[in-house]
Amino acid sequence: MKLISETKAFDGRQQRFEHQSTTLDCTMRFSVFLPSQAENKAQRFPVLYWLSGLTCTDENFSQKAGAQRMAAELGIALVIPDTSPRGDEVADDEGYDLGQGAGFYLNATQLPWKQHYRMYDYIVDELPALVEAELPVTNRRAISGHSMGGHGALVIGLRNPERYSSISAFSPICNPISCPWGEKAFGAYLGAERQTWEEYDATVLLSRTTERQPILISQGENDEFLEQQLKPNALETAAEAAEYPLKVEHHAGYDHSYYFIATFIEQHLRFHADFLLKP
């Protein structure tokens, strides 16, 4: 793991690392924000993992969400992975919604994707193990994300309740097995057998789980992808049927952009802090 840049921000450190991922079989980059440490004290911070949306790298959230201010104040580290395996040797597609920049946080089973596209295992296992071994962080974790990354946060959080104390999402793809983005990506990565898609569908997972994790979702009502791609209503209906205490906040006038995230990231960080910082 090699530090490739470091910038001071909010008295803490905004860092970018590069490492050879064994899970993804390629070189990966990720960003980290570490709050400032009390002098002469080897302080360790709980981590919020942030999963970004289609076309993003680790830099979009770092530069546009303004999350560092509140992370610094609360004492929470941010770890921001890339959205897919990367590199000339990694399979790709011309569409913005498949291949590099569009890993969908799953383990692909189909050619040509299955060699590298194992973002689920990377996010759940390899990256936290690396980060917890190398950086001043604890193994207390929360997970959040936006759009495709909101899907990733919900799926990974719901399937690993022992690993994440809380889950949140902005404008997540809630029911990918029945929306165009999900059908295209899952068909390519997982094949035609639709039943195998269900383990990566937040609406299906939530309707089946007996766990009750804290989940907060923020959704803009002017989001251009709301009806066709995101479908929070499917998730809300499943939550109601399962009597799952899901909190979905619909915000009038807000769209799918980082301005929406910037507006409500403080609320999400405070939500996660309630669980991450519990004694």
Add this chain to the structure above:
Amino acid sequence: MKLISETKAFDGRQQRFEHQSTTLDCTMRFSVFLPSQAENKAQRFPVLYWLSGLTCTDENFSQKAGAQRMAAELGIALVIPDTSPRGDEVADDEGYDLGQGAGFYLNATQLPWKQHYRMYDYIVDELPALVEAELPVTNRRAISGHSMGGHGALVIGLRNPERYSSISAFSPICNPISCPWGEKAFGAYLGAERQTWEEYDATVLLSRTTERQPILISQGENDEFLEQQLKPNALETAAEAAEYPLKVEHHAGYDHSYYFIATFIEQHLRFHADFLLKP
């Protein structure tokens, strides 16, 4: 003046406009943030003008500084112009530090620049007149900026004390007549006669003025351009000699990036609010 995009942010409106500038003789874009208005009330807001640095457009500050949160809270509008005239018909240079994206907030007198490169007049006169006629803002103004835009804010603020209630800058080019960026740009735009450069040099202007405007400057001590290009010490020395109450804050560890701006923009907005919002 045509609205080309609008996004809700912090309960206010992040907007982008396009207009035909008579001063610059080309089509220009600029960004605006307007805090939310009390219902049924035609509220008008004072304006902080933000001037960006080399290579920037109106979008960098809008997306990366996180200024909207505090602007919304304080009730201050943000107006963010582009950094030069633009367009295929506008003279340009291959360097990042001359031509489009590098207008240096002056009125060029030399060929091929003088037709379009009149950013000083655009920022001082045309843009405020337009904004004050078309948007819910008052004629109370403050001015700030970063790097080349910090130079612009200091020069424009110092030369027009009746128009700006307060001035601030992040990492400004303080003494452009004696640094490589300034010498290259002023030589091209203003010609070989160095005396004509002085009306665009904050250090010269501050040493000559009898006005005493509130000025706040933030400078990172790890700024890669500090010694060769920015030279805050020249401005501080001039302020001391003139007994000008200039406030320059040097911040250990911070660099020239937007992470530095994001960290201290709240302080700058609160500083300007003290004067903009005075009854």
